[in-house]
Amino acid sequence: MDKHNYSTPVSLKNIQVTDTFWKGEMELVRKEVIPYQWDALNDRVEGAAPSFCMHNFKAAGKLNREKKEKGNTFIAPKYTFRGFEVLPEDPKQLKDDEFYGFVFQDSDFSKWIEAVGYSLTQHPDPELEKIADGAIDIVCAAQQDDGYLDTYYILSGRDATFTNLKDHHELYCFGHLIEGAVAYFQATGKDKLLKAAERFADYVAANFGTEEGKLHGYPGHEIAEMALVRLYELTGKEKYLNLARYFVDERGKRPYYFDQEHPEEVKKGHEDELRYFYNQAHLPVRKQDEAFGHSVRAVYLYSGMADVARLTGDETLYGACRRLWDNITEKKMYVTGGIGSTHLGEAFTYAYDLPNDTAYAETCASIGLVFFARRMLEIAPEARYANVMERALYNGVLSGMALDGKSFFYVNPLEVLPEACHKDERKFHVKPVRQKWFGCACCPPNLARLLSSIGSYAYTENEDTLFLHLYMGSTLEKKIGEKTADIRVESNFPWEGDVKITIRAKDTGLKLALRIPDWCSRYELDGFTGGTEEKDGYLYLQKDWGEEEEFTLHFPMEVRMIAAKEAVREDIGKVAVMRGPVVYCLEETDNGKDLQKLLIDPELNVTVSDGNICGTPVKKLTAAGFRQLDTHIEKESEALYHVWKKPEFEKAELSYIPYYTWANRGENEMQVWTRVRD
C-alpha cells in the first residue's frame, strides 16, 4: 500500500454531472423514485406493500414524549419476539405504539435521506429539503436519552437490545443511519441528523469492544464498518474509526460470538467451519480467501475492510481485500457484474457456478460491488477495479430499475422464460417484469442513493491528481493548494467512445489519470501536447497547463462477442455480445419465441443503429445469425426424442438491445448468452 496512490472521491459539491445518460438516471431518481419512496415510507402507495417506516419512528417518538411527560415512571415493554416481520392484524388500523414491518425497516428512511442529500447537491429543491427536514424531526424525536435509535427495539423492548446481532439488522440500521446523516449534512450543512447519528454511534461504541464488560459482537448484516469510516472522515473522531476496525477485527474469531446468541445453530451440528459462512463470520476476515454467503453483506463487509485498510495502512487486511476481489471477479461474477448465484440465502456459491436462468444477482449486490470497487480504487488506481465498477453500473445495477423509474428488479437473471417464472417454484424468485415496490425494499432506495451520487464514483482525487474512472459528462472544480482547476468532461458514453476534456488549470500543477477501458484494444489521444505515461490501465497526463486547453480521447466502441472461461458450464459454446461497457441481450419481442434456437454468426456481421426503448434512446445492434429449425421427424412429429440429424438452420437477424433495458416492453423471453455457430 502506497499512500501516494491513495485518492478520495471528489465531493459532490464540486461536481455537476451534465452527462445525458447519467443525468437522465439522476432525474428519474429525483422526479420518480424519491417522491415515490417518500410516499412508500408513509404507506401511501396503493397496491404496494406498506413500509411502516415513518409510522414506526412516529410511534417511537410518541413513546419518548409520553416517557418525558410521565417522568421516570415509564416502564418499557418487555421484549417478546414476534417474527422477523411484524404484520398488523388490521392494516387499516395501525396501533400508534406498535412496530410493524421487517426488523430493518428504519433503514428505508436512512437510504431515502441519503439519496435526498445527494440529489440536493445536483439539484437544489427547497420543497424537498423541507420534507426531509420534517422527516428528520420525526426520526430524531424517536431517539432515546442514551442515544439509542432503532425503532424495532424501542417499541418492542429495550431489554433485548443487541441480543440478536446475527439476524436483527440493528447494527445494519445503525450503519445506514450514519450514511444518511453524513450525506445530508454534506449536502445541506444541517447537522441535526448527524448529531443524532453521532450520539447513536457513541452509544454503540460504549457498548462494543474488546474491553471487559463490553459486548464482543459485530453486525450480522454489515455496513456499519464503512459507515463509521465515513463518520470518522467527516468528524475526525478516532473512536469511530476504532469502532469500525473493532467490528472488522472481531468478526469470525473463535469462539464464535454468534454461538452465544444462537445456541440452536450450535446444536444443528454443522461443522465448525460451516457456521456463519452466510454472515462472512466463519473465519477472521484476514484469513478469508473466498467470497461466501449473502452477497450483499459480503461486499459491504469487504468495502468496510478496504476502508479500514486504507486508513490504518493494514497490509494484511488489504491482502484479504485483494484476494476476495479476485475471487469474486475471476470466479463468481456474471458478465453483467451481477453477483450471488443462488436465491437460497441470496448468496455466492462455488467457483464458476453462474447459472443464467436461476441467477439471483441482486441489484443491491451489484451496487455493493461498486462500493467495493471504488474503495479499492481509493487505495490503488488500477483499472481492473474501475472496469468492474463500470461493468456493474451499466448492466447489473441499471437493470434493477425500469426506464420510467417506476418499477424495480431485485433479481437480475441473464435468461428468462416467463412460463418458468410462473410455474417453476425453483424460479419464483425470478420476475419476468419489474415490481412496483417490495416489502423488503432494499434495492430501489439503494439504487436511488447510488445514482444520485454517481459523480463520486466517476472521479477520485488526491493532492494534485484527478482520476477519471468513468467518462461521465461533468464539470468539476479541483483545489490544488490555494489554486483551483476547472475541468469539463463531455462524452456521450456509453453510446460513443469520444471524450472531450477541457482544462482551465494554469499554474496548478494538475495531473490527470485517465482510465483506459478494458473493452477497447487501442485508443487515441488527440490534441494533448504534454507528457504521458501508462500505468495499471491509467494514462497519466502532465504538463504546464495554458489558460484553457482541450483534448480528446477516442475509445473505439467495437461490438465484441464475449466468451466465458470454459469452466463456466452454463456458458460454454455461447457468447454474450457487448459494445463498450454495455452488455446486450435478445428479447422475444424483437426475436420471437424460443431464443435457445438462435445462434450468432461468428463472423460477427453487426450493424449498430440508433433506436429507443420506450422512448429512451439507445444503440441497438443487429447481428447476422441463424435459427435452428425443428428437426423433421417422419411419422412421429410429437416425439420428444429422435435420432440426431444434422441440424438445419435458416438465416436470422438477431436484434440485440442493451441488457439493462430488458423487460420494459412487457413480459417476454430474454437471453444474454447465445450459442455461436462455430
Place this chain on the structure above:
Amino acid sequence: MDKHNYSTPVSLKNIQVTDTFWKGEMELVRKEVIPYQWDALNDRVEGAAPSFCMHNFKAAGKLNREKKEKGNTFIAPKYTFRGFEVLPEDPKQLKDDEFYGFVFQDSDFSKWIEAVGYSLTQHPDPELEKIADGAIDIVCAAQQDDGYLDTYYILSGRDATFTNLKDHHELYCFGHLIEGAVAYFQATGKDKLLKAAERFADYVAANFGTEEGKLHGYPGHEIAEMALVRLYELTGKEKYLNLARYFVDERGKRPYYFDQEHPEEVKKGHEDELRYFYNQAHLPVRKQDEAFGHSVRAVYLYSGMADVARLTGDETLYGACRRLWDNITEKKMYVTGGIGSTHLGEAFTYAYDLPNDTAYAETCASIGLVFFARRMLEIAPEARYANVMERALYNGVLSGMALDGKSFFYVNPLEVLPEACHKDERKFHVKPVRQKWFGCACCPPNLARLLSSIGSYAYTENEDTLFLHLYMGSTLEKKIGEKTADIRVESNFPWEGDVKITIRAKDTGLKLALRIPDWCSRYELDGFTGGTEEKDGYLYLQKDWGEEEEFTLHFPMEVRMIAAKEAVREDIGKVAVMRGPVVYCLEETDNGKDLQKLLIDPELNVTVSDGNICGTPVKKLTAAGFRQLDTHIEKESEALYHVWKKPEFEKAELSYIPYYTWANRGENEMQVWTRVRD
C-alpha cells in the same frame, strides 16, 4: 377400447425368468435387498435411519391384546398431531405403545412382503417364507375388530381416522397392504394377510362413497385405486372395483373434499384451479390433460385410472389416460424414462422443462411409469407403451440401485458435478453417490417389488395370444383352452439384439405378438414359416405349430445419437448416446474432469466393447470426439470473460458406460447430454 385387444400379465407362477441380465437383478433383490430390508424394518441396520415399521405393528398389536384382556374398558388415546414424522426422544428406548417414524411407515412392510411373494415364485425359500409368515402374524395382530389397520392412527387415536386424507397416507398404506397381501397369496396360497386386507377394504368401502353418511373423500397419495382393482380381479368381489371406481370418479370434484379437511389451503387464497394440483385433485380426472404435481402420485393414479377404464369399458376415462400418457412422454420425460423435473414437491413442471443437473426423476416415479405403461398395454398392445416401459426399466429405474444391491438413489439426475451437490443448496437433493437407506424409504422396496415381478411386465396374454413386450430370457407356460403351450425365450438383452424363441404348442392355436423396439430401424425374422402381420409396433405370428419349433429375431443394436426436440432448452445442441434400449453416460473416472468441455464427433465413430463395472459385465462404448481447449488469453489468464476466439479442440476418445451403472466407482462428474460438434 376393444376388449379383444385386452391382455393381462402372465402369472409369475407360469414364468421362470432365466435371463442373465434380469435374473441377476432379481438375485440381488433376493440376496441383498430383501434381507437388508427386513433388518431395516426391524431397525437393525447400523448407521441407517430406523424404519420403526415392525415396532409400530408390535405396539399396535400390544394395544389390541390389552384391549381384549381389559374387555371394553379400554379407552383409545385422543389424537393429537405430532408432525408428519414422529421421532423418539431417545432412539435407544422406544416406548412399546408409541408410534414412530413417518405416518406412512406401515407401507414399508407391505412393499417388503410384496417383494417376498414375487421372489418366492421364482426361488422357493422356506426360511424366508417362515420369516414372512411371522411378520404377517405381527401385522395381523394389529388389526382392529372393525377391520381397520393403520398403526399411525391405532396408536395415535382412532378418533382422527380419515381426517387428513390429503397428507397422511392412510389410504396409501391401505393400498400397499392390499398389493402385498395379493402378491403373497398368489405366491404361497396363504390367505391370512389377504383376509386382513379384505377386512380392511370392507371397512374402507363401508366408510367411503357417494351415499349420504359416507365420507366423500379420496386418497391424497394414490395407489389404492390400482390395488383395489387387483383385489377385485383376485376375489371377483365387485365392491372392490366399485370402491376403486369411486375413488377415481370422486377425485377433483367441486367443492373440493380437501377444502373441508384443509381450510388453511383455502385461506392461502390460491386460485381455485391451483389447489390440489400436487395431488392431481385440481380437476375431475376425466378433464385432466396435463400431468401435474407429485410425479409418483400422478402415475399411480393414472395406473388406477387405466385399470378402472379397462374393467368398466369407460372410453372417457381411457381418453384421459391416453392424453396424460402423451403429455408425459411427449413433453415431460427425460431420455432415461425419468419423470418429475423438480424436487420441489417431487413434481412435474411445465412442458419441455427437463433440467439435467437439478432433475428429480425419482426412482419410484419411473417405476410408476412402468406400472402405467403395462396397464396401457393391457388395454391396447401398442408398442409405444412398451417402448417407454423398456426405456424406464433399463435406465431411470435400474439407476436407482447400486450394482451390488446395497445402496440406492432416490433422485436420478442426468448431469452431476459433485461439488454442486455439496455446496449448492439448490442441488442438495442430488446425491453424487447412492445412499444406504432412507428414513422415507420408498424407492428401495419399490425397486424390490418391481424387479422381483419383472416377468409380469415382459409378457401379457389374452385367450390365445402371448405378447412379448420385453425380450427377457424366460420359460413360460400358457393355457389355451384345455391345452398348454410352452414357450422359451433366449436373449442376451440389452447387450445383444438376437432373440431365440422355442415353441412347443402343437394344436394350441397359439399366437405370438412380438414387439418391434423403437430403437431399431429394421429387423429380421429367421426360421419362422407361418403368417406374419405388423400392427401398432407388434409383429403378430400365427401358424399351425409343429411339435417344437424355433425361430430367431434379430434386432440390430446400433449405437445412436439421440437429440431432444429443440424445445428442450437444456439439451439443444447436445446428444445422448444410446445403444438398444440403454442410455449411456460419461463419467469423470473414464473421461477426466470438466465433462462440459467434451464434444462428440457427429460422424459417430464408435466401438463397442465388452467390459465391466465393478465386476458386472456391460457393453462399453468408445466414441470419437473432442475436448475443447481453454482459450489462451494473453496477460490475464485468470480473466473470467474474454473476447471470443474460435475455439480449439484436441481429439479425445469419449468413454461411455451405461447410465444405470454410473456412480458405482465413487463420487465423480457424470453427464448424459454431450455437445455435438456439428
